[in-house]
């Protein structure tokens with residue numbers, strides 16, 4: 001027999017919902033209904049339209065999406081180079097909406113490391129590789145002496161297998177070597193997060209693989225959380241989690257896990273695609289699914305024990 005809840009029970013329930021853990025409370029990166037509107041010449045472009053994204057500490061993940069879907073806009077916000085129009089964004093306990101100019105400088109120097117697509121943009125052309133890697137340490141201040149800074153720079157270059165380039169200037173290195181030195185620069189101050197926007201865009205596929213291996217080394221050896229924007233399908237399939245952005249929102253996610261065959265011991269990577277359900281219960285169905293069943297405007301739903309079915313509209317109403 002069921003009884004109607006008392007007013008006191010309803011109040012308790014509402015309070016419990018309000019005081020429950022906040023969205024993304026245990027994530028390193030939280031984007032909560034993030035909006036970024038650009039206005040140029042009276043025309044508004046909604047680059048981000050309520051984007052939700054959670055990234056946990058220690059993840060190595062890829063962001064993919066068509067040109068203009070909002071990937072760079074998101075990366076610039078996470079890098080502290082741009083501010084959202086609305087919504088909330090937190091990275092390693094820093095509220096990106098509430099930072100002063102001073103906080104922002106500290107954030108960019110110590111909390112995030114950034115790698116751009118253009119190899120030439122990541123390094124100062126008149127400094128050697130070792131000087132480039134030591135520079136962020138110098139700018140960040142602290143008590144590290146110049147010798148200790150040089151040692152740290154060399155350690156990072158060894159980890160990324162570019163120690164032999166230490167005395168070379170960027171134009172004396174290949175594109176792949178420059179990007180690996182750029183990763184060392186970005187890691188110099190031991191950031192919580194490494195952000196890379198198309199880091200392999202200017203490189204051939206073999207060199208792109210080496211860069212990707214360098215990201216993996218940083219992730220595994222130093223525990224750095226890494227978010228990579230990429231068009232490169234090969235890179236996207238090497239990470240455990242690929243999030244797709246469509247029209248300024250996260251639309252689907254591919255998760256990969258290893259499965260070991262019990263008889264042969266052979267390990268294979270199994271991928272599964274997921275759709276994103278937002279906190280209002282909204283779900284974006286893939287266009288190819290809705291097209292295949294001529295679904296538009298209205299669909300019928302049935303709740304089963306362990307799943308929900310979605311049927312084409314059979315109401316006869318137009």
Ligand SMILES: Nc1ncnc2c1ncn2[C@@H]1O[C@H](COP(=O)(O)OP(=O)(O)OP(=O)(O)O)[C@@H](O)[C@H]1O
Pocket residue numbers: 038039040045046047065066067068069070071072073074
């Ligand atoms: N500073 C800006 N001023 C006006 N519009 C902008 C600005 N930056 C981005 N946009 C617009 O916002 C939308 C998203 O752009 P964004 O660069 O984030 O896309 P993207 O997914 O990174 O694309 P690509 O893969 O081509 O780099 C686009 O329509 C773009 O024209």
